Amino acid sequence: MSTVFAQKLKVESFKLASNDITAQSHPRKDLNNLNCALVKVGIALDGVKFDGSIMGEPVQKLGEYWVYMPKGVSMLQVLHKNYTPLMVNFYDYGVGKVESGMTYILTLSKPSGSTEPADAGGNFYALTVNPKNAVVTIDGNQQTVSTDGEYSAMLPYGSHTYKVEAGGYISKSGSFTISSSDMTPINVSLVSAMATVSVTCPTPAVSLYVDKKSVGTIPWTGSLKEGMHLVEAKKEGYRSQQRTINLSQQQKLDVAFNELVAIQGNLSVNYKPFGADVYIDGNKVGQSPRVFNGILVGNHKVEIKKDGYGTDSKTVSILEGQTASLSGVLKTNASSSVASGTSLAGNTISIPVKDGISIDMVRVEAGTFTMGATPEMKEPWDDEKPAHQVTLTNDYYIGKYEVTQALWQVVMGNNPSYFKGDNLPVEQVSWNDCHEFISKLNSITGKKFRLPIEAEWEYAARGGKKSRGYQYSGSDNLSDVAWYKDNSSSKTHAVGSKQANELGIYDMTGNVWEWCQDWNGSYSGSSQVNPTGANSGSDRVRRGGSWFYDARGCRSSDRGSDTPGRRSFNIGLRLVLSE
Structure with missing residues (x-):
């Protein structure tokens, strides 16, 4: 935006002060090492600037400015933010070019009746910090929290101090000056105070614990706060090793464990x-x-x-x-041979129930996997952490499909589902309802069906021993394997109408949530064998997301839970049969 000037300064006089020896008693040299001419500009006005062939910064005195100029200069421009720029031509006043070591008097006046605008007495400071959550203190006063890392406030003219602090970073202090001029924003980027630790061990697949918490596998590199830490290398079947380290700010430390000894x-x-x-x-x-x-x-x-x-x-x-x-x-x-009425086809079995309805199941071989928030699981929730090693020591069979309404109807004699269809997954069934259904199913078939343990469910969803490390059950492209919020048209769909996962199991992602046997509880970072979840609780686990949920809720590590009596149009079940 341009500034409109309504007033002009006026030259009252300009002359040589032959008896004034200030230019000699307070000399300033030009580029030829000669004494400059001194022009004393008389004006009772703060903030005056000068432009032209001048040497160094003008000196403000009481009621006047001293402007030093080299020999031979004949013009001077006077500038002020409230007045039109004034160009003074020395020839207009009979002076011509200034001489070395001579003093001149230039007297200026303001327009009659003019008044200077009131000065606010202060101006804004501007400070940008990184990290954005750093704490900023100005003149000892902590500033209001900023979410974007930018701070500004009105301060009086003069010198001020700042301090910027953040956890894990080295604090920084400094000073700045507030004046009537524009202020260049101060950018303060704190330097991390964290130490960098790299850990190695010749034994493969060793888990690393720092201060009793699992942080991943070795080799490992990460940041730790200064101070004492306990570092442990652990592997099931091997003797653990420990080191205590004492870190200083920004230290880089290599920790090398010896090969672990097998037990x-x-x-x-x-x-x-x-x-x-x-x-x-x-x-x-x-x-x-x-x-x-x-x-x-x-x-x-x-x-x-x-x-x-x-x-x-x-x-x-x-x-x-x-x-x-x-x-x-x-x-x-x-x-x-297989029990009467059960047909085998490779790793699948088909168990007849009645009225032409049967249950297709897929064999899951025992094995070891990492359960929870593994690296491919984007945006994990806190209850998926820490990721931890789980070993399932027994093979088991899991339903190839979610339990359908046709199967529920033939066993229970009713259909509680909101969305009706024989080949749609049954829903609006509570955890308690599912156990009543399983009890009757076992009486009919002579088998011992049950709900999956949460670890069995996740292992099968990830593809068991055939896992390819997908984020969803069977693919990283959710639409290929699941009916979920973005493609379901707000309803369930026929089981098996999307692609199967690596084991040939359908709809473990999306369509309906699936009840598991476990009480809901927090994960432990330690390795586990055949875990069965929390010993008690108020909610039972459900897994797999549904047609009603977004992609984040359909990842194979995502966990849900509800009270055992809860019924919903997006919760169903899948069966498991132990060998």
Whole structure:
């Protein structure tokens, strides 16, 4: 915006002061090392500026300004924010060019009747900080919190101090001056005070704990506050190692653990017929009868297999320095056939119920996985943390599809669903309703169906041993595998109408939430074997998101919960059958 000037300064006189020796007694040199001429500009006005061939900054005195000029200059411009710029031509006043070491008097006047605008006595300061949540103190007074990291306020003219502080950063202090001129904003970027720690260990897949909390796996690099910390390297079946470190601000420290020492025991396997293959945790280790030495302590799944015979599967606990024993006789295939009425097709089974309705189930092989907020799970909620290792030691079967309304109807003789359709998932069923349904289903089929444990549900949703690390069950493209808020048209859809996940299971993401057996509770960072959730609580777990939820609620690690009696048009169930 341009400024409109309504007033002009006036030259009253300009002359040589031949008896004034100030230019000699208070000299200032020009570029030729000669004394400058001194022009004393008489005007009772603050904030006057001068432009032209002048040497150095003018000096403001009481009622006048001293302006130094080199020999031969004949013009001077006078500037003030409230007046039109004034150009003084020395020839107009009979002076011409100024001489070295001579003093001149230029007398100016303001228009009659003019008054100076009242000065506010102060101006704004402007301060920008990073990080934006830093605490700012001006002249010892803490400023109102700013969400954008920018601060400004009116301050009186003069010198002022600031201090900027933030947790994990080195504070910074300084000063600035407030005047009537524009102020250049002060930018203060704090430097992190955190120390950087890098941890290595030659043993693979070792978990790292800092101050008793899991922070990930080794190798690991991260930031820690100054002070003492306990650093631990842990792996199931191995002896842990600990280091205490004392960090200073901005220190860089490398922590190298030695190779972890395995804690081992032995396993004796004596099965007939001789020559049966022995598998430990899915890996073939030899044939029976034999003693297998040097097995890591902990729970292991042991399978004994031989062509023409059924497989015997056991969970064995190996203790340090001790020998566990397994013995038995494998049954021939003829005597280990599938129960009457159950048909096998690879890793799937189909169990008839009645009236032509059957239950298709998919086998999930036992294994170990990381449960919770793994890196591919974007924007995890706090109840998904910490991510932790879970081992499931037994195979199990899980429903290929969510329980349909047709299946519920044939077992219960009713259909409580809001959206009706035989092949739609049943909904508006509480956790308690589901257990009544399962009890009747087991009476009809002679099987032992149940709700999945939360860890079983997530392991199957992630694809079990065939997992490809997707964020949703079967894909990173949610629309490929799920009916959810953005594509469901606000209703459920026929089960199995989207793509299956890696195990051939449908709709574990979206369509309807699925009740799990567990009480809802917080995660622990420690490794777990066959976890069953909290011991008690008020809510039961539900998993998988629904047609009513957005993408964040459909991730395989997302957790939901409700009271056991709650019914909703977006909550159903999926069945599990233990081997």
